[in-house]
Amino acid sequence: MRRTLLFVIALGALVRAQAPPPPGPPQAPKAAAPIDLTGYWVSIVSEDWRYRMVTPTKGDYQAVPMTPEAVKIADAWNPDADTAAGNQCKSYGAPAIMRAPGRVHITWDDDKTLKLEADAGTQTRLFRFDGAPVSKGEPSWQGSSIAQWEMQNAGRGAGPNAPRRGSLKVVTTNLKSGYLRKNGVPYSENATLTEYFDVVRTRSNDVVLMVTAVVDDAKYLRQPFIVTSQFKKQADAKGWEPTLCSSTW
């Protein structure tokens, strides 16, 4: 009986050793960040070059799974009319801004809000971690974004000093309808943008941000539109150059 008791005690001790530590008070999102997104990042345009570095030609919709209704809208693209109507920022909305060549500057606005500024079109996005329901105010180019860290489980046996890993997930709604590409490929006001921000350190010690973006829009897309954009981390603000929105360039 004593041996049994000893085994049970030993088993309990081992199980405790394998169990995660008891949860402490929840950390603020800023303190809990598994990755550091802050700083200046420059976009690397190695993909979709002719849709990003120059204004694509009217009717050039290569690789976008557009609905026939979307094609009708895009076929009627008139950048001068957009400018006249004050809609120069239609291609700078959240579903498109990370594709715009330029730099983004990411900072903590407060302990629960990450701020992403883009110099292209001088746009600002706010990623709120507080979990509060999205206020249904006026739709806007950057919409309303709810953020959460996706923490990676360190794995069984990992000690308390195991590196924190994870990524940022951002879901954006309440968008003003705009363009996925500058030549009028549309997304609707009902579009939902889901993004994953991952930071990678390469063998050569470059720090690269990859943003995987999924646009769901039953009105204008036949299937979710998935693209990834890459950025290199900069040591400083070099090259940061806010510009105005433009319908034509």
Add this chain to the structure above:
Amino acid sequence: MFEHLVMVKRIACVVLVLASASPVLAQTELAGSWAARNHEDGLERGGGPYAVDYTGLPLNDEARARALSYSADQLGMIEHQCGQWPPFYLVKGPFGMKIWNEIDPVTGNTIALKIGAWEDKALQTIWMDGRPHPSKNAPHERGGFTTGEWQGTTLVTYTTHIKAGALRRNGAPNSDEATIEAHFIRHGDILTVLEFISDPIYLTEPEIISKSFQPDPNPMSPVGPPCVAGYEGIPEGKVPHYLPGTNPSIDELTKFYGIPREATLGGAETMYPEYRKKLKDKFVRPEKCTQNCGAPAPPPPPPAPPSPATTAPASPSQAPAR
């Protein structure tokens, strides 16, 4: 007494199992069939790029000269017909991928992950057992030599020993000293492969490129159809090429899309936002797209039987495959 002993033995077994359990690092499941989502670089990942489109490639002058001498007719040479593209074709090509584990039958550990072949891409083995890369003098293979490790739930791989080939399917070259660092990052049903391609011979800095995949309900074949070389009209001993200054396709992107010639020739500068300042006064946007413009696909056909590798069609109007 007997029941007591049985209980003690059972508890002892549990203790032994727990005590001997080695730490399991966080990983994620990659095995399965993955359909490509070619929503970017649709032409390159579809029918193939324009003959002279090196935009966004950090080529040096030597690479550019070599690329301009390339004729796609070389693919018709009997020596090249089954040559296969380098491993980064996984990201730059049109197809999905099939991944599976090679398991040690005794320990159950993964010795390697395999990425299946296509007709024009070799099987790739990602060694997960900690073995070193071979000597630099070891033979180079079509699939290269790849090792991998888990960094959390991200698989990070490193490929060396590839063969000289094409960085892009229009002859922009890679040397056999090129290396590939790849990160396989999974978010739910989206698997993204992010690659850093370095080449001390032809690139001035790494090319950074990525591609996303989603689970494919149709199982893919792990092998491509056999390549059978045959006479395609290129006489023995002839190597189709263009002498300097004679490539007839050099102004295609200018003609169809208004992109200045110097931009079509690539270089690291063309990857960065500042380059737009140089383009602004030279770019003339054509009135309307006339070539490879994309269009909505018709309603999806009924499910096809299992195929070697499937991809979501990016556009039905892409250039014919080559």
